[in-house]
Amino acid sequence: MKSTHDIVLASASPRRRELLERVGIPFRVVPSDIPEDERPGESPEEHVLRLSRDKAGEVAGRADIPGRWFIGSDTIVLRDGGILGKPADEAEAAAMLRSLSGREHRVLSGYAVHDRETGTTHADVVATRVRFKPLTAAEIAGYIATGEPMDKAGAYAIQGIGVFMVEAIEGSYTNVVGLPLCEVVATLERLGAVRLFENPT
Numbered sequence: 001m002k003s004t005h006d007i008v009l010a011s012a013s014p015r016r017r018e019l020l021e022r023v024g025i026p027f028r029v030v031p032s033d034i035p036e037d038e039r040p041g042e043s044p045e046e047h048v049l050r051l052s053r054d055k056a057g058e059v060a061g062r063a064d065i066p067g068r069w070f071i072g073s074d075t076i077v078l079r080d081g082g083i084l085g086k087p088a089d090e091a092e093a094a095a096m097l098r099s100l101s102g103r104e105h106r107v108l109s110g111y112a113v114h115d116r117e118t119g120t121t122h123a124d125v126v127a128t129r130v131r132f133k134p135l136t137a138a139e140i141a142g143y144i145a146t147g148e149p150m151d152k153a154g155a156y157a158i159q160g161i162g163v164f165m166v167e168a169i170e171g172s173y174t175n176v177v178g179l180p181l182c183e184v185v186a187t188l189e190r191l192g193a194v195r196l197f198e199n200p201t
């Protein structure tokens with residue numbers, strides 16, 4: 001595989017790091033320092049795009065961090081048009097899971113690849129539909145007791161124990177975990193940052 005070894009993942013999320021590691025791309029991790037605030041009048045798509053761009057741009061703007069391509073991403077769960085981010089406490093996690101029980105929701109992940117050399121950023125949003133089975137009070141309480149929901153958008157992890165709730169999924173799986181890998185790798189390839197497979201010579 002050809003690569004410039006110049007890719008930086010601007011994220012503190014172990015899930016994003018694991019996803020990018022899976023395809024064998026060399027990169028470094030530098031968490032960004034962007035507050036995940038919601039702004040009035042901003043659509044969910046605009047929200048994840050802004051945060052993805054800001055995360056990539058903030059790390060790219062640090063003079064002491066070497067690298068050329070900076071990846072930022074943000075994931076939210078959308079239910080009835082409202083944003084579910086990470087639950088603040090167990091009561092909020094329970095309320096989120098109750099509101100997702102027996103229904104379909106969407107998971108949106110924004111991603112941004114900032115090219116420090118050209119100063120340009122490619123950013124996009126990927127949406128995945130997820131349907132949960134109806135949850136009992138015991139399942140919700142038991143799942144929260146595992147501790148898994150607390151740092152996850154929508155209070156669940158499809159890659160973890162939370163998969164027991166997932167009846168159906170339509171669209172990108174990695175997008176739900178936190179990084180739409182197919183799209184991110186295709187973007188890196190298009191920008192010339194990486195080439196997963198060379199043409200045979």
Ligand SMILES: Cc1cn([C@H]2C[C@H](O)[C@@H](COP(=O)(O)OP(=O)(O)OP(=O)(O)O)O2)c(=O)[nH]c1=O
Pocket residue numbers: 010011012013014015016031032036055073074075076077086107151152153154156157158159176177178
């Ligand atoms: C829905 C869902 C979310 N999540 C996680 C992915 C993200 O880490 C988290 C959403 O929080 P984000 O704010 O997108 O990301 P983060 O704060 O963890 O990391 P950073 O901003 O530094 O990149 O929810 C799962 O791990 N599995 C799931 O099934």
